[in-house]
Amino acid sequence: MESWLKQSGASGLDDLELADFSDTGRGVRTLRRFKDGEEILTIPHGVLWTVEHAYADPFLGPALLSTRPPLSVDDTLAMYILFVQSRGSGYDGLGSHVAALPASYTSSIFFAEAELEVCAGTSLHTVTKQLHRQIKDDYRGLVVRLLEQHQELFPRDKFTIEDYKWALCTVWSRAMDFKLPNGDSIRLLAPFADMLNHSSEVRQSHVYDVLSGDVSVLAGKDYELGDQVFINYGPIPNNRLLRLYGFVVPGNPNDSYDLVLTTHPMAPFFEQKHKLWVSAGLDSTSTISLTLTDPLPSSVLRYLRIQRLHQSDLALIAHHQSDVPVEKISDSNEMEVLRFLIESISGILDGFGTQLEKLEEQLSEGFYSPDRNAWLAAHVSLGEQRVLRLTRETAEGLLAEVESGSGNKRGLWSAPAQCAKCKKVSVQLMRCGRCNAVMYCGRACQVAHYREHKAMCRATASKNGSQRD
Numbered sequence: 001m002e003s004w005l006k007q008s009g010a011s012g013l014d015d016l017e018l019a020d021f022s023d024t025g026r027g028v029r030t031l032r033r034f035k036d037g038e039e040i041l042t043i044p045h046g047v048l049w050t051v052e053h054a055y056a057d058p059f060l061g062p063a064l065l066s067t068r069p070p071l072s073v074d075d076t077l078a079m080y081i082l083f084v085q086s087r088g089s090g091y092d093g094l095g096s097h098v099a100a101l102p103a104s105y106t107s108s109i110f111f112a113e114a115e116l117e118v119c120a121g122t123s124l125h126t127v128t129k130q131l132h133r134q135i136k137d138d139y140r141g142l143v144v145r146l147l148e149q150h151q152e153l154f155p156r157d158k159f160t161i162e163d164y165k166w167a168l169c170t171v172w173s174r175a176m177d178f179k180l181p182n183g184d185s186i187r188l189l190a191p192f193a194d195m196l197n198h199s200s201e202v203r204q205s206h207v208y209d210v211l212s213g214d215v216s217v218l219a220g221k222d223y224e225l226g227d228q229v230f231i232n233y234g235p236i237p238n239n240r241l242l243r244l245y246g247f248v249v250p251g252n253p254n255d256s257y258d259l260v261l262t263t264h265p266m267a268p269f270f271e272q273k274h275k276l277w278v279s280a281g282l283d284s285t286s287t288i289s290l291t292l293t294d295p296l297p298s299s300v301l302r303y304l305r306i307q308r309l310h311q312s313d314l315a316l317i318a319h320h321q322s323d324v325p326v327e328k329i330s331d332s333n334e335m336e337v338l339r340f341l342i343e344s345i346s347g348i349l350d351g352f353g354t355q356l357e358k359l360e361e362q363l364s365e366g367f368y369s370p371d372r373n374a375w376l377a378a379h380v381s382l383g384e385q386r387v388l389r390l391t392r393e394t395a396e397g398l399l400a401e402v403e404s405g406s407g408n409k410r411g412l413w414s415a416p417a418q419c420a421k422c423k424k425v426s427v428q429l430m431r432c433g434r435c436n437a438v439m440y441c442g443r444a445c446q447v448a449h450y451r452e453h454k455a456m457c458r459a460t461a462s463k464n465g466s467q468r469d
């Protein structure tokens with residue numbers, strides 16, 4: 001592979017070698033010192049695995065281009081890798097890269113049932129199960145749309161579902177993504193640069209040159225001779241690391257839990273609430289990442305405030321028109337939201353196969369062997385439970401504040417006093433005597449507003465217990 005890359009114009013390979021490291025497995029070692037920021041390696045555009053190159057292949061390209069709907073980027077790259085692997089000749093360069101790829105992966109989709117059960121309750125557990133189904137469906141689609149249409153190009157014994165899973169994991173664990181100046185992004189595999197392991201101790205230092213299309217790796221710190229060179233894959237939580245790359249970082253500061261908030265379309269006032277979610281930048285099913293640094297993002301509260309709205313609240317919001325409930329709506333709504341959240345998080349935590357304290361004890365006592373999948377799964381469970389506990393604590397703190405009346409008092413109806421009809425802002429406004437919720441600058445505005453206000457007035461009055469007609 002290295003001689004093919006050098007002939008193709010790669011630079012830097014003479015100062016590097018592949019080597020095995022006890023903690024990360026195979027990686028890249030320096031054969032000289034490098035200063036922080038110095039260029040270590042450049043892999044030229046011509047040898048990269050890209051969608052563009054797959055389409056340009058004289059055999060594979062026409063088959064891919066005739067596939068409807070077109071394959072996803074990951075499927076295109078996976079098929080490209082399997083295609084090159086299946087060819088006896090004509091692809092020596094790329095073929096030498098394929099020959100150097102790992103024979104198997106430790107992504108969670110390869111876990112045995114018992115290994116996956118160690119992280120029961122985690123979002124990784126759910127997503128991995130979904131992936132099993134999705135991969136089966138996607139493979140069936142590939143067979144119908146591509147493999148069966150061009151049987152001469154795709155011998156079925158080299159394109160089995162197991163081959164497809166291996167190729168997908170190759171892409172997930174080795175692809176690099178770059179943002180282009182026009183806002184698009186490019187996903188590619190760079191031979192040899194894909195032998196670099198991850199460390200959060202180095203700066204992100206792999207770059208894509210838009211003009212040449214080359215990929216370069218710069219030193220993300222100073223390196224001594226014989227050091228392992230790392231790149232930084234980004235601030236990735238353990239659940240994602242294990243799903244895509246098959247490893248974890250113990251005590252990962254980027255750990256997260258993907259909270260799925262959803263409401264059944266048959267729920268009362270779904271249509272009205274759906275509109276509110278959309279105007280608040282959400283959807284009726286929203287997946288929100290809870291993290292150690294932001295365990296209770298405002299979007300979670302925003303979603304639940306809307307979900308928990310009662311008919312009278314909705315009438316009031318419709319009346320205020322512009323006010324999407326991004327802030328606290330009322331103490332009662334806020335308490336309902338926070339209590340529901342605390343209860344839900346407790347339910348999620350109870351659903352974890354092994355509780356946090358037990359896992360911590362097991363890991364410290366060496367119950368799981370570090371080179372086994374169960375150890376990886378245990379770290380994911382630990383990380384997600386830590387985040388969820390923090391979310392619950394934060395929600396409990398907020399609830400205590402609201403209950404004691406010391407929280408943020410500003411609610412939807414504490415906007416500046418304004419005439420509900422003519423919108424004049426004034427201190428000398430009179431309240432609607434029935435619902436007590438809106439104000440007018442005078443009798444004329446109150447009368448003019450009556451038809452519009454009637455329904456909401458009745459709803460609010462009945463909620464407040466003043467049933468006067």
Ligand SMILES: C[S@@+](CC[C@H](N)C(=O)[O-])C[C@H]1O[C@@H](n2cnc3c(N)ncnc32)[C@H](O)[C@@H]1O
Nearest residue numbers: 024025026173174194195196197198245246247
């Ligand atoms: C881009 S490849 C790096 C080269 C890879 N080690 C190899 O032998 O081909 C990414 C894979 O390397 C491994 N890896 C990368 N960084 C790691 C780390 N910090 N700890 C453990 N494994 C790591 C994981 O198996 C991951 O899927």
